[in-house]
Amino acid sequence: MNEALSLKIIISGAGNLPLLGEPEVNLPPDHDLYDVTRSIQRSTSGNLMSGSVTFEYPIIARHAGRFRIAPVQFAWFDPKAGSYKTALTDEFNFTVVKGENDDTSDGIYQPGVVHESVKDLGIDIRDISRISPVFSSVKNSLFGSLAYRLVYPLGLILTLVLIVLISVVARRNADLTLVRNRKAGRSARARLKKADRFRKSGDPDRFYEEIGKAIWGYLSHKLNIETSGLSREVILEHLELRKVPEEPQSELLRILEESEFSRFAPTSERIDMNTLYSDAAQLIRNLENTLK
Structure with a gap:
């Protein structure tokens, strides 16, 4: 538990191997997937490229228990048959056990339940301010200035115009x-x-x-x-x-x-x-x- 395991998927055959995208793997809940790495082994004979591509999926399980990874699907186009074909891997079943140094009180996996320790944020209540407030005249502030009194109604007008435009676009894109x-x-x-x-x-x-x-x-x-x-x-x-x-x-x-x-x-x-x-x-x- 909380240690990495590696899932490898190897695809071999003839074709443009560098263009292969990584197959999608559906992990069980509470499992983290990190950056997938790929390695290519290939050889060329004339215009034909053959070899294999290995995809390695680093996975970390956060809870102990028995888990299953569903079969992974891979589709490709067969030029000779003139159609797409699909292959499936076997499902992968594995068991995660609690480590000796793991201090989690309940290490058994329960679907839908995430165990987290309480964290001490170290934030206390702010003390009462003892600084005397300083007041100033409204005329000296931004809200009392002539520029604000002129810009404020203009901003309202622009807002109304924008609302009308948005509603027109929304009606046009409703369908x-x-x-x-x-x-x-x-x-x-x-x-x-x-x-x-x-x-x-x-x-x-x-x-x-x-x-x-x-x-x-x-x-x-x-x-x-x-x-x-x-x-x-x-x-x-x-x-x-x-x-x-x-x-x-x-x-x-x-x-x-x-x-x-x-x-x-x-x-x-x-x-x-x-x-x-x-x-x-x-x-x-x-x-x-x-x-x-």
Whole structure:
């Protein structure tokens, strides 16, 4: 108890290993997680990179008891299968015992109960002030000055104007669906500009990633679908309901598949960045004209 334990997750395979994000670990209550470290072991054969990434999670348990860490999920895109795949680790069960030098009176873990010692803040009651007060005329203070009498009503007027503006904006943004719809095109164009910078600087990995984010984000906002519920099937279903023609739907699926495939494909098999950028920008413009 109150000592560090280390949880390691090792992911091995072939692909762009440096871009792997750390898997999310759900800890039991009263456990502190510190900065996660990663180490990469890799080798390159031609255009193919393979190896492993080790994520180390430093954890400190604050109470004794038996605990469980749920299985950790990891998802990746398989270019050969053309789809995402998910892997799960085994659950991790462990027991924390009270140390010999731990002075906690009750070291057994009870869910929802946090044990803390009483702290002596060392703050006493302030003594009565024995200094004679000094008074001054109101005319000599800020509140009695001419500047204050002029600025005070002006401040009230500005406050009323600000309240009116805030209420107008609040009414306009009351319908979150309309707000997301209005911002969809603007957000997609911003991501396309970011992708264009990666294209010009010769960073293909981040370019293909940003193209995918631009399109998925646009569809999430435009169709009012939460990110967790996005999938190709759900998108096509919503586009059918909006009477979107088959050609834009097919173009959408093609661009999504090409951007995802190119992120992990060898350099020689990647889709040309200039072509993919132009197609993605045209797709957004077409959908903006159709989804109004």
